[in-house]
Amino acid sequence: MKKLLILLLVASAYSCKTAQSTVSKDNSDPTKYVNVIKEKDLKKMLYIIASDEMEGRDTGSKGQKKAGKYMIEQYKKNGVSFPKGASDYYQAIPASYLNAKRNKNLPDSENIWAFIEGTEKPDEVLVISAHYDHIGIKNGEIYNGADDDGSGTVAVIEMAKAFTKAKKQGHGPKRSILFLHVTGEEHGLHGSRFYSENPLFPIANTIADINIDMIGRRDVEHANSNNYVYVIGADRLSSDLHNAVVAQNEKYIKMDLDYKFNNPKDPNHFYERSDHYNFAKHGIPSVFLFNGVHADYHGKDDTAEKIEYDALTKRTKLAFVIAWDLANRENRPVVDKK
Numbered sequence: 001m002k003k004l005l006i007l008l009l010v011a012s013a014y015s016c017k018t019a020q021s022t023v024s025k026d027n028s029d030p031t032k033y034v035n036v037i038k039e040k041d042l043k044k045m046l047y048i049i050a051s052d053e054m055e056g057r058d059t060g061s062k063g064q065k066k067a068g069k070y071m072i073e074q075y076k077k078n079g080v081s082f083p084k085g086a087s088d089y090y091q092a093i094p095a096s097y098l099n100a101k102r103n104k105n106l107p108d109s110e111n112i113w114a115f116i117e118g119t120e121k122p123d124e125v126l127v128i129s130a131h132y133d134h135i136g137i138k139n140g141e142i143y144n145g146a147d148d149d150g151s152g153t154v155a156v157i158e159m160a161k162a163f164t165k166a167k168k169q170g171h172g173p174k175r176s177i178l179f180l181h182v183t184g185e186e187h188g189l190h191g192s193r194f195y196s197e198n199p200l201f202p203i204a205n206t207i208a209d210i211n212i213d214m215i216g217r218r219d220v221e222h223a224n225s226n227n228y229v230y231v232i233g234a235d236r237l238s239s240d241l242h243n244a245v246v247a248q249n250e251k252y253i254k255m256d257l258d259y260k261f262n263n264p265k266d267p268n269h270f271y272e273r274s275d276h277y278n279f280a281k282h283g284i285p286s287v288f289l290f291n292g293v294h295a296d297y298h299g300k301d302d303t304a305e306k307i308e309y310d311a312l313t314k315r316t317k318l319a320f321v322i323a324w325d326l327a328n329r330e331n332r333p334v335v336d337k338k
């Protein structure tokens with residue numbers, strides 16, 4: 001009996017050793033990497049992205065381009081490359097495209113993208129999106145857009161940092177992840193529409209979009225607590241996506257998920273009002289994380305000082321654990337609804 005046990009132990013130790021080189025590591029628990037997301041890093045980046053220097057990041061403006069350069073610097077510093085098949089971090093969008101629907105004389109602009117290649121299913125791609133443009137300068141006042149959508153911008157950069165650390169330690173996502181900062185949102189969701197019409201990776205291989213637009217503040221409905229987020233769209237195309245959001249939140253984050261704006265009859269129609277919609281309309285399961293509107297929405301006082309950094313951090317972590325599940329789960333989320 002004893003001898004047999006020893007033999008079994010030796011055999012199992014040997015099989016573990018071979019397993020490490022041939023079978024991918026267990027990615028069931030994101031805890032170690034969700035903790036790579038740090039409030040102080042989100043805050044530091046957001047104070048820069050939403051600073052007066054970026055002049056409100058209007059589409060195609062000097063300030064937006066400056067913000068874009070800063071974002072790319074963060075990716076380089078964190079060791080996150082631009083996508084396979086692209087020649088740099090930019091997806092150029094010509095002015096003619098931006099002005100085709102309604103001519104506002106917008107100059108050329110760019111989406112910005114970064115990428116982590118999947119270890120097992122590299123051809124299947126999860127998109128994590130947030131717009132980095134805002135509304136610029138009006139009557140001499142700079143509209144900093146810290147919440148809209150500086151908050152989503154820094155969340156996406158920070159998530160890429162955490163996934164990169166996981167990959168360096170042998171726990172890279174099994175599917176590929178495209179970190180997509182779209183332009184032209186405030187003028188009509190142009191950047192995400194351009195991407196969806198000119199995708200770097202086939203739409204058919206795009207398994208889901210997690211879109212983050214405004215996650216650093218609270219609305220009057222939640223005056224007593226910032227421990228919530230509105231979840232919009234998750235169940236419109238895929239029960240799997242909805243279930244993943246619910247399960248990952250319950251397991252790791254424990255935040256109130258508010259579905260009020262997911263009601264198709266809600267008069268605000270937020271489902272149609274941010275960038276995930278350009279993925280959803282192509283049949284890609286999409287979820288929009290959002291804190292709701294507040295007094296400074298599209299106002300000159302949407303500034304970095306007014307962000308609730310604890311809420312921004314917790315919601316970024318929620319987006320991360322959802323992304324972790326989608327990138328690592330056995331099967332991509334099934335589209336089972338029309």
Ligand SMILES: [Zn+2]
Pocket residue numbers: 131148149185213214
């Ligand atoms: Zn926005």
